[in-house]
Amino acid sequence: MKRTNDLLVGTVVLLVVLTLTGATFWVKQTDIGERRTKVVARFRDVGNARVGNAVVIRGVRAGTIEAIELARGGWVHMRMNLDRSMQLPATPVVLLNESSLFGEWQATITPRSALPHDETVQAQVEESSGGGEVLPGATLPDIAKLTAVAGQIAGDVANVAGRVEVAFDERAARELRSSIRNFADLSTTLSHTVRTHAGDLDTLSRGLQSAVASLNRTATSAELMASRIDSSSSSGQIRQMVDDMSHAAAELRRATVQVRVMSEQLSKTQGQLDAFLTNGDSVLVKLNTGQGSLGLLLNDPSLYRNGDSLLTQLRGLVTEVRKNPKKFVSVRLF
């Protein structure tokens, strides 16, 4: 009985211990007998990657993270167990990233050419390169960081929207509508101007065409004249013509000087006339506004009435003098 008990207890204990150990090894995917390839990568920061997380090559689970430990130079070395059948890509790089929204991380082994076009990641890989057998690694931002950045951006957008709401009130909207209307008027005017000047351009173009035709004709005439000059140069007529033209040019220069002097005098006269007109305008303004004695004289109706009354009295006085001069003129000798 005692031996039976011993056997039974021993069997149960061994069975449970072995099963539990085997199950633990199976769940942890422990590498018994070193049947896997070991790969080491280095990072500045491994984020939330943990021992036991998956290692993935082109989306296929290829092994697990076996150990994460601090190394010299501020590096973190991550040792990974890979299935022997798995082949690393050319120029492999290890990226640590979240595999889901629930905090799971994984190590992705990818060729350097397939790295995401992200400056931070590229910089991390460049920095961690050159470690010999140790693969370069980079850590992608986790969801929390991205969410934080997104939240910050959302806050900034909200601020901008708030400011726009403050700045773009009803008055600003009215002004904007007015500006749009002005711009429409301006564009209409410009269109009209363009149409108008298009006609002028047509006219100018036609003028240029006729000028070119005239030039052609002039060239023909000049050619004819040159042939005549050529034919007449032998008889001294050209010399005479040159002398005459020289004389005419001298006359023209003198006439030009006289015209310039006249022009200067005319300019001075114009200036004096402008000053006179300005003064006259000022005097007229003063007269009209009733400034000065003359202005008062012109603008005060009582003066006119007094003058008119005086004239009437003078006329009566003259009539009275004519009728009865002795009344007013008394000649006494003594």
Next chain:
Amino acid sequence: MRWSPEAGYFGLPPFRYRAMTNASTVLPDAAIGAMRRVPTARALTTLGRATRHGLEAIGASVRFAARTIGAVRDVGTWGPAATLQMRRLGVDSVPIGVFIAVFTGIVLALLASYSFTGAVPTYFVGTLVEKTITMELAPVLTGLALAGRVGANIAAELGTMRVTEQIDALETLGYDPHAYLVVPRVLAGTIMFPVVVGAAMLTGVASGWLASIGLLDITSPDFVKGLRLFYSGFDVRYGLVKAASFGFVVTLIGSIRGLRASGGAEGVGRAATSAVVFSAILILVFDAFWAVTWLLGRRP
């Protein structure tokens, strides 16, 4: 000079004894009776008595445990009986632990699937089943079940031996009851509870796995993925250490209650009942103790 709570010293209640030995504090019986009728004084007396009984019980248990640990040195006495107790307390309890774990695993998988509808991926059913079974449900549920079976068994057995004076006979024959009766049971419980709980862990996770495949829309690779996702060796260690502490507590309480049984069959029944109740309470207390001391602040 012998003392007992009922008789006090020299057959007098303690209060009267203290009053009689100190002339300055001698009170007439009428005054004592009046004090006992005051509700506040009565409440304070009850509180003091309860505190004293609690401290006495703790002290007695600690002394009992210390004496049991001291008796471990007497291997020749407890050794021959150890495997018998391991079979009775451990091996014979495996079916109970496995039976509980089967249904716990199934219910847990269904509950997790029900809770995870929506945004949470279904493979988290595996994670939840593994974590909950190994760290909490297998040790606690198995411990509670074994508290009923093992604790009551030990208390009844030792209590019967006590009331039938078999233990007195052992002492007369020169046997240490602690080495002969308590140590094999406590050691068997401490060693075999983790074994039973280990079997319950395996069974619970396996039944949860099968339930996920058979009853839920979860594939086997998905369940295994969730199982492996956050698995840590600490989970199993934590559950097994808890189970060992539960085994120690259940067998020790059963032994204490059994050896203190008195009053015939009725006393034996009271001992068994109180052993189960105290074992269950202490299992939950130790569960919280391990969570606070070992889990709090720990990062997976």
